[in-house]
Amino acid sequence: MKIKFPRWFYRLASPRWFYDITSKLLPWFTIIAFLLIVIGTIWGLVFAPADYQQGNSFRIIYIHVPTAILAQSCYMLMAVAGAVGLIWKIKIAHIIAKSCAPIGASMAVLALVTGAIWGKPTWGAWWVWDARLTSMLVLFFLYVGVIALTSAYEHVASGDKAAAVLALVGVVNIPIIKYSVEWWNTLHQGATFKITEKPAMPPDMWIPLLIMIIGFYCFFAVILMSRARTEVLRRENRSDWVKSLVERY
Amino acid sequence: MNFFLAALRRDLLLTFRRRNDIINPLAFFLMVGILFPLGVSPEASFLSQLAPGVIWVAALLASLLSVDGIFRSDFDDGSLEHMLVSPQPLLLLVLAKVTNHWLISGFCLALVSPILALMLFLPSEGIKPLIFSLLLGTPTLSLIGAIGAALTVGLRKGGILISLLVLPLYIPVLIFGASSVQAGSIGLPIQGYLALLAAMLALSLVLAPFAIVAALKISVRS
Amino acid sequence: MGHFASFADFLQMGKHGLYVWLSYGIGLFVILYNILSVYWDRRQFFKQAKRRLKRESKSI
Numbered sequence: 001m002k003i004k005f006p007r008w009f010y011r012l013a014s015p016r017w018f019y020d021i022t023s024k025l026l027p028w029f030t031i032i033a034f035l036l037i038v039i040g041t042i043w044g045l046v047f048a049p050a051d052y053q054q055g056n057s058f059r060i061i062y063i064h065v066p067t068a069i070l071a072q073s074c075y076m077l078m079a080v081a082g083a084v085g086l087i088w089k090i091k092i093a094h095i096i097a098k099s100c101a102p103i104g105a106s107m108a109v110l111a112l113v114t115g116a117i118w119g120k121p122t123w124g125a126w127w128v129w130d131a132r133l134t135s136m137l138v139l140f141f142l143y144v145g146v147i148a149l150t151s152a153y154e155h156v157a158s159g160d161k162a163a164a165v166l167a168l169v170g171v172v173n174i175p176i177i178k179y180s181v182e183w184w185n186t187l188h189q190g191a192t193f194k195i196t197e198k199p200a201m202p203p204d205m206w207i208p209l210l211i212m213i214i215g216f217y218c219f220f221a222v223i224l225m226s227r228a229r230t231e232v233l234r235r236e237n238r239s240d241w242v243k244s245l246v247e248r249y
Numbered sequence: 250m251n252f253f254l255a256a257l258r259r260d261l262l263l264t265f266r267r268r269n270d271i272i273n274p275l276a277f278f279l280m281v282g283i284l285f286p287l288g289v290s291p292e293a294s295f296l297s298q299l300a301p302g303v304i305w306v307a308a309l310l311a312s313l314l315s316v317d318g319i320f321r322s323d324f325d326d327g328s329l330e331h332m333l334v335s336p337q338p339l340l341l342l343v344l345a346k347v348t349n350h351w352l353i354s355g356f357c358l359a360l361v362s363p364i365l366a367l368m369l370f371l372p373s374e375g376i377k378p379l380i381f382s383l384l385l386g387t388p389t390l391s392l393i394g395a396i397g398a399a400l401t402v403g404l405r406k407g408g409i410l411i412s413l414l415v416l417p418l419y420i421p422v423l424i425f426g427a428s429s430v431q432a433g434s435i436g437l438p439i440q441g442y443l444a445l446l447a448a449m450l451a452l453s454l455v456l457a458p459f460a461i462v463a464a465l466k467i468s469v470r471s
Numbered sequence: 472m473g474h475f476a477s478f479a480d481f482l483q484m485g486k487h488g489l490y491v492w493l494s495y496g497i498g499l500f501v502i503l504y505n506i507l508s509v510y511w512d513r514r515q516f517f518k519q520a521k522r523r524l525k526r527e528s529k530s531i
Contacts, residue, residue, distance in 0.1 A: 037502075041495070045481075045491075045495070046473035046474060046475065046481065047473040047474060048474065049474055050474065050485065055484075055485040055486065055487055056484035056485040056487045056488075056491060057484075057485075057487035057490050057491060059484070059491050060490065060491060060494040063494055063495065063498040064494070067498075102508070103505060106501050106504065106505060107501075109501065110497065110498060110501045113494075113497050114494045114497065114498065117490050117493050117494045117497075118490065118494065120490060121486075121487050121490050219502065219505075223505045223506070223509060226509040226513070227509055227512070229513075230509070230512050230513045230516055233513075233516055233520070234516055237520055237523075242520070243520075243524060246517060246520040246521055246524055247524065249517045249521065
């Protein structure tokens with residue numbers, strides 16, 4: 001199977017091109033991420049109305065939901081990037097996949113911790129075997145597995161490929177795990193009180209949430225690009241352009 | 250098909266020469282089951298509630314324990330490298346190795362499981378679901394475990410890593426396997442659970458061999 | 472000030488001050504950790520690369 005891509009696709013595959021273009025993109029993403037997160041936080045903490053049932057504890061939603069969404073889509077991105085790297089042997093795709101893993105893991109941890117903290121006033125316990133929390137925990141372990149496997153290989157290219165295979169296996173399994181955990185949860189707990197499913201949120205509640213979600217995506221983009229840039233330097237350290245960068249540092 | 254049988258025969262012969270490989274998972278399975286009454290409580294009513302989950306977890310761990318060996322000896326003596334460059338269909342070869350693992354782990358575990366069921370006071374209605382769910386569920390465990398084994402076979406500290414890679418992926422099988430025994434022991438129908446276990450087996454049977462072959466190629470070349 | 476009558480009210484968050492502020496604190500910590508780890512990683516690379524370049528230029 002030979003697909004012809006436009007030229008920019010191949011240029012994108014060049015580490016140096018990636019390094020140059022991201023240095024132009026990074027400031028913009030940083031500014032947008034910072035503004036959105038600050039606006040979203042202030043709006044969510046100060047101006048959004050309290051929930052009629054949960055009171056002010058619902059304000060945790062503005063961290064919990066964006067990080068939970070991010071943790072999931074980060075895994076998807078990691079698997080897609082890994083697949084691109086495996087199929088078309090594009091170096092930069094593997095670099096991106098590798099940079100995704102620690103960010104996704106930290107987002108999963110944040111989603112878990114905020115979920116647990118939110119659970120205390122809502123359910124009266126720090127940990128509840130809620131379907132979403134449980135599958136987030138599993139997702140965290142999937143991330144840990146990918147990170148551990150990548151670092152266990154001494155040969156970088158093999159570690160990349162192995163991690164990509166594992167990420168793809170994980171991506172096939174995630175929906176199955178999710179549905180089985182949800183099913184198991186309904187079997188054992190009956191109708192539990194779901195935290196994020198509200199009949200209709202007033203705009204003052206969901207607009208800051210939307211702002212926070214977009215803000216966290218931009219933040220993710222910033223960290224991902226920065227991590228990938230360092231990884232590019234590390235892998236290209238024999239090339240002249242990296243050497244001249246190092247000399248000027 | 251002939252090639253598959255020949256490869257399976259070779260692996261089985263090799264396994265039977267080292268009988269420990271067959272006895273170890275079974276002994277482990279029984280031991281884990283025995284630890285629970287000692288650690289929790291020997292009370293029959295309590296144990297019978299715990300039994301489906303405990304037996305399934307023990308079976309899962311026993312299968313995991315031996316999964317590291319699927320490719321290990323072939324990798325160490327270099328024959329795996331030859332198999333990968335040989336003109337024989339790799340998918341069949343991999344399937345033969347997984348089948349061999351299942352026969353010495355999952356299949357034997359399913360046969361011994363009634364002993365553990367008796368010791369943990371599983372209601373007698375639950376024994377048939379237990380055997381069926383183990384027979385249908387453990388091949389999936391072997392297939393998924395083989396992916397982990399293939400990814401780590403070239404690494405020195407592969408053994409511990411496998412459990413980290415593979416255990417999260419075992420969760421759906423555990424949930425439906427243990428639930429089927431639970432449902433069966435209180436007299437509910439179990440066909441739905443078995444169908445789900447069979448569906449997972451079919452899915453992993455179709456997809457896992459590709460992942461295993463890809464992983465083996467990566468491991469051998471590094 | 473927005474939803475709250477006073478700044479003390481804002482800090483208290485009804486009865487849920489502890490939970491809300493704990494969550495946001497940990498959120499801030501994770502965000503900062505991500506930023507700093509990028510920074511440390513980059514600095515470490517440049518330090519090592521510099522040392523290696525020096526070594527190589529000496530040996531030639």
